[in-house]
Amino acid sequence: MSHQAHWLYLDLNSFFSSCEQQENPELRHSPLAIVPMLADSTFCIAASYSAKAFGVKTGVRVGDAKKMCPGIKFMVARHDVYVRYHHRVIEAVESCVPVHSVCSIDEVACELTGSQKDLTKARALALKIKLALREQVGAYMTASIGIGPNALLAKMASDMQKPDGLTVITASELPQRLHELKLQDIPGVGRKMEVRIQAQGVHSVEALLKLNESQMRGLWGGILGARMYRLLRGEDLSTPAYFHGSNTPQSIGHEHVLPPVQRNLNDSLGVAQRLLVKVAVRLRQARMMARSMKLLIKTLDGLNHERRISFDETQDTSFLMRELKKIHSELAIKKPLKIGVTLGNFIPENEHQLSLFNDEKKNKIFQVVDSLNSKYGRDTVYLGAQHDFRTSAPTRIAFSRIPGLDEV
Ligand SMILES: [Mg+2]
Numbered sequence: 001m002s003h004q005a006h007w008l009y010l011d012l013n014s015f016f017s018s019c020e021q022q023e024n025p026e027l028r029h030s031p032l033a034i035v036p037m038l039a040d041s042t043f044c045i046a047a048s049y050s051a052k053a054f055g056v057k058t059g060v061r062v063g064d065a066k067k068m069c070p071g072i073k074f075m076v077a078r079h080d081v082y083v084r085y086h087h088r089v090i091e092a093v094e095s096c097v098p099v100h101s102v103c104s105i106d107e108v109a110c111e112l113t114g115s116q117k118d119l120t121k122a123r124a125l126a127l128k129i130k131l132a133l134r135e136q137v138g139a140y141m142t143a144s145i146g147i148g149p150n151a152l153l154a155k156m157a158s159d160m161q162k163p164d165g166l167t168v169i170t171a172s173e174l175p176q177r178l179h180e181l182k183l184q185d186i187p188g189v190g191r192k193m194e195v196r197i198q199a200q201g202v203h204s205v206e207a208l209l210k211l212n213e214s215q216m217r218g219l220w221g222g223i224l225g226a227r228m229y230r231l232l233r234g235e236d237l238s239t240p241a242y243f244h245g246s247n248t249p250q251s252i253g254h255e256h257v258l259p260p261v262q263r264n265l266n267d268s269l270g271v272a273q274r275l276l277v278k279v280a281v282r283l284r285q286a287r288m289m290a291r292s293m294k295l296l297i298k299t300l301d302g303l304n305h306e307r308r309i310s311f312d313e314t315q316d317t318s319f320l321m322r323e324l325k326k327i328h329s330e331l332a333i334k335k336p337l338k339i340g341v342t343l344g345n346f347i348p349e350n351e352h353q354l355s356l357f358n359d360e361k362k363n364k365i366f367q368v369v370d371s372l373n374s375k376y377g378r379d380t381v382y383l384g385a386q387h388d389f390r391t392s393a394p395t396r397i398a399f400s401r402i403p404g405l406d407e408v
Helices: 017-023 062-068 077-095 119-137 151-158 191-199 214-219 223-233 263-284 317-331 362-376 384-392
Strands: 006-011 032-035 071-074 101-104 109-110 145-147 166-168 251-257 288-299 304-314 338-343
Touching: 006 151, 017 077, 017 251, 077 109, 077 119, 077 263, 109 151, 119 145, 119 166, 145 151, 145 263, 151 166, 191 214, 214 223, 251 263, 263 288, 263 338, 288 317, 304 317, 362 384
Parallel strands: 032 071, 145 166
Antiparallel strands: 006 109, 006 145, 101 109, 251 338, 288 304, 288 338
């Protein structure tokens, strides 16, 4: 029915490696992987297309990458460089069309308006953006662009051709156009969700599209399922109901009464850290970023001692952990009875202003860590700062974020 396009989604190809190849001419002619540190035991964070041709990708152990791909070069990830390129990419895109949302460090969604909705014009716009990237950012900055009736389908279209792709999905091609895809090609369907879907006897996107709205609600556990049902049929739900609905959480907290043996300064910190890890996982699952943290300590005499701090929006567990340690030592409660940790003042992940803080790459890496851990099992990957914490805290860090509705 509708032959118009409403959204354009841009995904930079192998962004971290492309930035490095743009910066260092000597890296342009060999396969390249980006790593957290130069050690065979760590895992690749990203790989260039020529490294991907040898099977090297995110999550491959560095030692294995060397065997799979002789001559591969490694670069230690550089926050500042990628953030700088990110801003240049946004600027280049904005010289062609306004950016509606920054979905991650290398992905943006743009809403098409007026005559841009015309398919021929939308395609021309995509080509103009590609040219702007090459001319204003650099020849190594290629992107796969998807055009579709909503941001979810535009993102799925951007995944269909890599690198340097341009794919259009129109409402009139739905749902057949999606039949060729695998369940995990749907943003929001990670390994866990796939298992859940398959447990219902649904093994393909084609079968998923035969479910009715209430079956979809059942699968996703509520509103998200209804949303997915409509999005896959091309409805344009440009406002993320998930974030703006009445049940958007404004804070997430956990508390714990200490057993008598732990009613001391040291153990109460360990418990507070454990609570924070749980809260931070829920924060990321809700796709929120927090701007405040509260530590509440109740003592045997019935008094409440609390400390609340504010910061730029973050999901970064290691940052929160440092701040928690500070306020815990400032409160210095010697005989704690009950501990509570709450994160608050949320903003949706896809609305945060990158320019407000410069830790974006770290957030991206946390997401990579989360998804590696959910793919290969808990505790596969740790960031340096978490190392101490892992050995001192009784509960393992269980990242279980399903790579989600980034963009919708
Ligand atoms: Mg990308």
